[in-house]
Amino acid sequence: MKGITKKFGDFVANDSIDLTVHKGEIHALLGENGAGKTTLMNVLYGLYMPTEGNIFIKGDKVEVTSPNVAIEKGIGMVHQHFMLIDTFTVVENIILGMETTIKKGSWDTKCIDIERATKEVEKLSKKYSLHVDPKAKIQDISVGMQQRVEILKALYRGADILILDEPTAVLTPQEVEELIQIIKNLTKQGKTIIIITHKLKEIKQAADYCTIIRRGKKINTVKVSNVTEENLAEMMVGRQVSFAVDKKDIEKGEVVLNIDNIIIKDNRKLNAVNGLSLKVHRGEILGIAGVDGNGQSEFLEGITGLRPIESGKVVLNGENIVNTSPRHIMKKGMCNIPEDRQKRGLILDFSIAENMILEIYDKEPFSKNGRLNHKNIEEHARKLIGKFDVRPQNEKQAVGALSGGNQQKVIIAREVTNDPDVLIAAQPTRGLDVGAIEFVHKYLVEQRDNGKAVLLISFELDEILNLSDRIAVIYNGKIVDILDRKDANEKKLGYLMAGGGVENGRKEA
Template identity: 90%
Template sequence: MKGITKKFGDFVANDSIDLTVHKGEIHALLGENGAGKTTLMNVLYGLYLPTEGDVFINGERVEIKNPNIAIEKGIGMVHQHFMLIDKFTVVENIILGMETTIKKGSFDTKCIDIESATKEVEELSKKYGLHVDPNAKIHDISVGMQQRVEILKALYRGADILILDEPTAVLTPQEVEELIQIMESLTEQGKTIIIITHKLKEIKQAADYCTIIRRGKKIDTVKVSDVTEEDLAEMMVGRQVSFAVDKKEMNRGEVVLDINNIVIKDNRKLNAVNDLSLQLHKGEILGIAGVDGNGQSEFLEGITGLRPIESGKVILNGEDIANTTPRNIMEKGMCNIPEDRQKRGLILDFSVAENMILENYDKEPFSKNRRLNHKNIDEHAKKLIEKFDIRPQNEKQTAGSLSGGNQQKVIIAREITNDPDVLIAAQPTRGLDVGAIEFVHKYLVEQRDNEKAVLLVSFELDEILNLSDRIAVIYNGKIVDVLDRKDADEKKLGYLMAGGGVDDEKK
């Protein structure tokens, strides 16, 4: 890609960027949230036309006006938010739009040749070590498996160059390791991979080269083995970044959230949370560590009023809030940074300013006599945009048009500004760059230092260990142990997360 510029009105998302990628390599595209990484790849995939610049594939200049042309040229893209149909099987999703038909029956009725497609998907899956069941329904498989389906979909269409947008943002540590092995297997067989990411550890583990973009401009392309994580972080954000969390000693206060023996069912009416008890104190960050799928999502939905609690109590500031409304729970002093920012955290078609007041639109100064005060709403948003460094700095822009990391900042700004007694932070730094992670961690610690209580749920063990004062380990819907931070390490947590220390009957 040579001299690629992409403008949206007066906003320059990509400013004359050059990118060179070689056959058979893993090339990382590194940058802060909103730096222009995804925009650049959307140009390569034909979702955007460049304002200026040229694209060359195997030395030939190509004009990629739409994704169909990109696919013809051997380019495939796996988006950060997967493009799969939940009720379809794996193979139905993979062949969608490329179905081949055969004649069946005495009337020569044309039917989709699922049998041949299934065989081809099985062969591809085996060849690249993806191990996907072609007949499984999408809604029945894990997020990591869904990502493999997206990769298979691109390979089925003949992709030689694979673009993976934030491929590890929603994966567990085990799934990340598996994905890195899959990427290495793909490149060994001649495929070329571009990963959009801001996870420095994974760049060091997986990538051969890395191109750094800052605020729409290319900073440098480096050989990954020649630089440290600290070097990459400094190039990405333009300053030194602290990887340690600055946290003073705190004495825990009184219990503010007391969860007693709660039972919560999943969508299949099976117990996802089994007799779980937990106490959260003022002035502490309590981390919940566990492998994805051990009841974390159902637990969070239950205590925030989004899923029924079958039995047990959730006592917030002395009052049982179990099975009351999310509005009531919020007004009693609990706010929530949800796991799924797009599904639970934002209204994507609303402006940033409107999203900032979703929970307070009916209160002064944002409204009076059932009429919104747009001037005050916009002023409030401008202050939060500046304070939380949300980019681009435009309160009227829709939330859906922001990068994933900036969408997360909108939610965090809104929830922290509500000044809750208890802040639920579920995967708060998912999809954020190191600069933004440092920023979010600072605000979570600030809440705790102001004698608020933070319940942190994260699949990132580093984050749990860096932030938490105490760590509760969840396994099979139960808290199996609660450790003081000084007594916890990755090895001990990993053992407990895998069910270690739980007797066979409990397992």
């Protein structure tokens, strides 16, 4: 890519970027939230036409006017948010739009040749060690598995150059390891990988080269073996980043949230949360560590009023809030940074300003006598945009057009500003750059230092260990152990997370 510039109105998302990628390499793209990484890859994949600049593939200048052209030229892309059809099977998704048909019966009817397609998919999946069940429905398989389907989909279309936009943001640590193996394997078979990630560790582990982009401009392309994680972070944000969290000693206060023996069912009507008890104190960050799928999502939905609780009590500030409304729970002092920011955290078509007041729109000075006061709403948003460094700094911008990380900042700004007694933070730094992570961690610690309680749910053990005062381990819908931070380490937690602390834990697992 040579001299690629992409403007949205007056805003320059990519500013004359050069990117050279060689066959067979893993090339990482690194940059802060909103730096322009996804935009650059969307240009390469033909989703956007560049305002200026040219693309050369295998030496030939190519006008990539649509994804179809990109696919024809051997480019495949797995997007930051997956694009699969939930009710279709793996094979049906992979062949969608490229079905071969077969004549069936004596009539002139044509059917999709699903058998042949299944065989082809099986062959492909074997060749690249991407194990999937071709007949499974997307809705029944894990996120990691869905990602393999996306990769297979691209390979099925003949991709030689595969773009992966933050593929590891949604994966568990175990799945990340597997993915890294998969892409290394792919390059051995002559494929070329461009991978966007915020995880410096992954870049060190997997990539050959790394191109750093800051505010739409290319800063440098470096050979990964020649740089440290600190070097990368510094190039990316333009200053030194601290990886350690500064915390003063804990001043644990009274119990503000008391969860007593709750049972919550999942969508299949099985007990996902199965007699879970937990006490959360003022002035502490309580981390919940666990492998995905041990009831975390149902637990979160239950205590925030989004899913019925079958039995048990959740006492918040002295009141049992079981099965009351989300709005009531919020008013009683519990706020929530949800796991899925696009589905649960934001209204994508609304502006930043409107999203900032979703929970307080009915209060003065934002409304009076049932009418919104837009001047005050926008002023409120401008303050938060400045304080939380949301980019672009335009309160009228629709949230859907923000980069993933900036969407997260909008949620955090809103929830922290509500000044809750209990802040639930579920995967609060998913998809954030290292600078933004440092920033979010600072705000969570600030809440705690102000005598609030923070309940942190994260798959990142580093994050749990860095932030928590106490760590509860969830396994099979129960808290199996609670450790003081000083007694916890990665190994111990890993053992408990795998069911090691439970009688017959191995059998159950």
